[in-house]
Amino acid sequence: MNLIESARFAMRGVTANKLRSLLTTLGILIGIAAVIILLAVGAGTSNSIKDQIGKLGTNVLTVSRSTAVGGRTGAVAGQQVAGNRSRNTNLTSADEQSLTDAVLAPDVAQTAPVVTAQAVTATFSGASHAVASFVGSTPAYFSITNNTAEVGQLFSSAQESSATAVIGRTVATDLFGNNSGSAVGQTIALNGQNFVVSGVLAAKGATGLNDPDDVVIVPLGAAQDKFTGYAPSLNSIAVQAKSADVMNQAQNEIQMILDARHNVTAATRDYQVRNQAQVLTTATSTTQTLTILLGAVAAISLLVGGIGVMNIMLVTVTERTREIGIRKAIGASRGNIVSQFLVESLIISIIGGVMGILVGYVVSSFPIMGVVPDVQPWTVWLSFTVSAVIGLVFGIYPANKAAKLRPIDALRYE
Amino acid sequence: MVSAGAPVARVAAVASSNIPVISLRGVSKIYGQGEARVTALDGVSIHIRRGEFVAIVGASGSGKSTMMNIVGCLDAPTHGEFKLDGMDVSSMDEYQLAQIRNRKIGFVFQNFNLIPRTKAVDNVAMPLAYAKVGRVERKQRALAALDAVGLSARAGHKPSQLSGGQQQRVAIARALVTDPVMLLADEPTGALDSHSSAEILDLFSALHARGRTIVMITHELDVAARASRTVRMQDGRIISDTARAAALSGGAV
Structure with a gap:
């Protein structure tokens, strides 16, 4: 029983309830897409500010009354x-x-x-x-x-x-x-x-x-x-x-x-001398704060998506208690059951992650509120990793719950 | 109805081996504590040799299901010694028990317990997947096992597309596919009509005739009559244990 085998069993689990898997995937998709888009908007804003610094001239000083x-x-x-x-x-x-x-x-x-x-x-x-x-x-x-x-x-x-x-x-x-x-x-x-x-x-x-x-x-x-x-x-x-x-x-x-x-x-x-570039640097740091806030909101939606995965996996485990009992009776070890359910939640969240990345890219190719979003490659890697980690983290508890079921209890479950 | 297959080789092995397939010595199983304490098995000792077809009968609450769980390595005894095919099972950990269930025991349940939405051949091949058998060999052996129960034509059907009797035959094929030392059947005809029941019992008889060791839990006396040995249980104890030459194997084939 290797990982490919677990993946095949898991895939069967995912496709057994297509609508449910799709909706769960959607939770992750939206979270990942939100992270990518919002961070891209943040980067786009920051880019345009840098652009503006160039346009305003980097050699302008403003003397103003303080x-x-x-x-x-x-x-x-x-x-x-x-x-x-x-x-x-x-x-x-x-x-x-x-x-x-x-x-x-x-x-x-x-x-x-x-x-x-x-x-x-x-x-x-x-x-x-x-x-x-x-x-x-x-x-x-x-x-x-x-x-x-x-x-x-x-x-x-x-x-x-x-x-x-x-x-x-x-x-x-x-x-x-x-x-x-x-x-x-x-x-x-x-x-x-x-x-x-x-x-x-x-x-x-x-x-x-x-x-x-x-x-x-x-x-x-x-x-x-x-x-x-x-x-x-x-x-x-x-x-x-x-x-x-x-x-x-x-x-x-x-x-x-x-x-x-x-x-x-x-x-x-009683006066102050300000450098235009410095003013814009301040604006850039404001943008960065804004970007972090946006990213945090997106991260929360991703977390909610992750909880959705866990929720569905718990439902799946309960629903398939009997199947787990049968598998254990015919020789599946704890490890087999854990990997089957873990791979199932991984599949859901990674598919959601990949689709979220695609959606994020597509949406980011249009200007949003006058800002041309700039997708940062690191956010793509980050969100892919995060979706995989979500699959693992939110899959471990349900998978363990499944693996710990005693076969006689699981077989008796109606 | 039943074609010849790998199990034939087992007949020779039976003669050369005197180790009992099942050996229970003073096995007790106690559930709960204090007021709720229930003694499901009370010092049961029994030996089942290779090639035997044993029916365990008793009313509900007699301890036969507990015994089946212990014999099937699904549950551990509270006291006593249990050896399966010469190996002391009582001291094994969960992983080893899973391996034992996989390799030594073939389960047949009352309600078939096939995995839904999964083709018959994949259901049959599943224990082999857990035994780390390669895909090609798995498929071959699964088809051979389906052939052995006369269902090779339905290999691609899903459980929902099969009748109860056919589902139970798929379950028997799944139990046979790893070539276990023992088939453990829990009320295998309990959910079937009389015609299908007869077919399934004929199949068991035929398997017994080929040298399979079969332990069958039942509360129906006519089902028990197929066995070569009948063990009666009551209140967690064995109250009678009779071998019956009249019910020898092969009669129904």
């Missing part, structure tokens, strides 16, 4: 508030210009002042769109943030305070439909203020976490004129270092200049 005082808190919502709240902090255009000092800041390539406004709604002939990111800046902002016009053109420095807007692809699609080219030259209303669309930005692609194309960029003057007012404070300063390799030097130079200008030290600093 303390918000007075009525301007809304403007920096979402940014971490740290340091001494009692101190009034301003980032001014003078600060911005001071950073382009070729002597004090040799590693800074260019800078752009940034003001933002929250809750901006764009409307155009009945269509309306809540803009996720409304930015007022100078033309340098486009090159720092790696933005180019797909149709139309970007505004120039000559249009400093004209009511001109450059809109992202998402905004264009929402307001003008798929023919975003028709947007150029149209007048849209931003919170009721009229702006002429001069260009549509080339799409960067959504990442699932946020949409970089859901953006409206207007000249700094226009933004201050119509949204934020002419208070000297900027929301942030976008700084481009000369290359990704000199990010740290550029950051030190910025801090040196601003520390002197603001009369602060490292301990009392």
Whole structure:
């Protein structure tokens, strides 16, 4: 009596009750497919974030206020508030210009002042769109943030305070439909203020976490004129270092200049310098946490599937008590009975596992909520192993129960 | 009805061997403890030699089923010594008992006990699978055993497609396929109509005529009349043990 023999007896057991075996298999199938798909979505999200890092440029630094005082808190919502709240902090255009000092800041390539406004709604002939990111800046902002016009053109420095807007692809699609080219030259209303669309930005692609194309960029003057007012404070300063390799030097130079200008030290600093890449790294680790959570949910469904296998094997053992008695009477040893039932539960869970892997692959080949899932080979091996282990673990108890039956009791069982 | 087969060789072996197939000495079986204590077998001693056809008769509760379980190595005695084919079974572990059941004993049950949804030939071959016999030989021997009980034409049928008598013949073929030292039959005609019963009993008689050792548990006296020796049991003891020359083998063939 070898393993092939056990497998043949076990296969007979599996096929004896096809619907039941199929449903049990389905439990494992769903669990395995869920693990593969969810981990693939996690990996896909992480990929697109890495992609985005590349698109945003790895040499961009953002200087932002770290303390918000007075009525301007809304403007920096979402940014971490740290340091001494009692101190009034301003980032001014003078600060911005001071950073382009070729002597004090040799590693800074260019800078752009940034003001933002929250809750901006764009409307155009009945269509309306809540803009996720409304930015007022100078033309340098486009090159720092790696933005180019797909149709139309970007505004120039000559249009400093004209009511001109450059809109992202998402905004264009929402307001003008798929023919975003028709947007150029149209007048849209931003919170009721009229702006002429001069260009549509080339799409960067959504990442699932946020949409970089859901953006409206207007000249700094226009933004201050119509949204934020002419208070000297900027929301942030976008700084481009000369290359990704000199990010740290550029950051030190910025801090040196601003520390002197603001009369602060490292301990009392009222602004912070952040690296875009670092921000996205933080986002990546958030994604990883999310992936782990998703994986845990999938693992739970796999566990439930495993319990289903055990449940069915227990039913099978009870149902076939008599058969077990007969087999024992004609000479089956404990080992024979254990291997027969163990192989049976292995067959169920491995078939479920293999089918789950296939389903996982098929589903993962479609984008899910804007994310292109990336099936990780290790998850396939892992889930195959897990399905085999489930077969073993959840099969051992029922198989042992079967093997321990005394033949006379089993034969008497009706 | 019964064709010649390997069992014929056993006749010669019978003469040369004086070791009893079954040797029980003061065997007791006690179930339960305290108030619930039941003595199912009470110091039973019996020897069954090769080639004997023994009927064990008794009312229900007389201990005959317990005796069958012990003789069939399905249950261990509480006290006493049991030797099967010269081997002391009482000291064996579970694995050895499984081997003994596989190689030394052929079981025939009242309700046939075939594995459902499994072809007759596979049912017959099953003990050989547990005896680690190769697939090809297994099939040959299973077909030969089915032939020996006159069912070779039904080898591919499943139990549900066979009549009771045919199922019992498949069970007998399964019991014979490992060439055991003894056939152990528990009320083999209990679930059959009179015509099928007669056929099955004829088959047993014919097997006995070829030298098979048969132990049959029954409560029907006309069934017991086929045997060469009748052992009566009551309250866990043997109350009579008579050999009857009149019921010698082969008469019915």
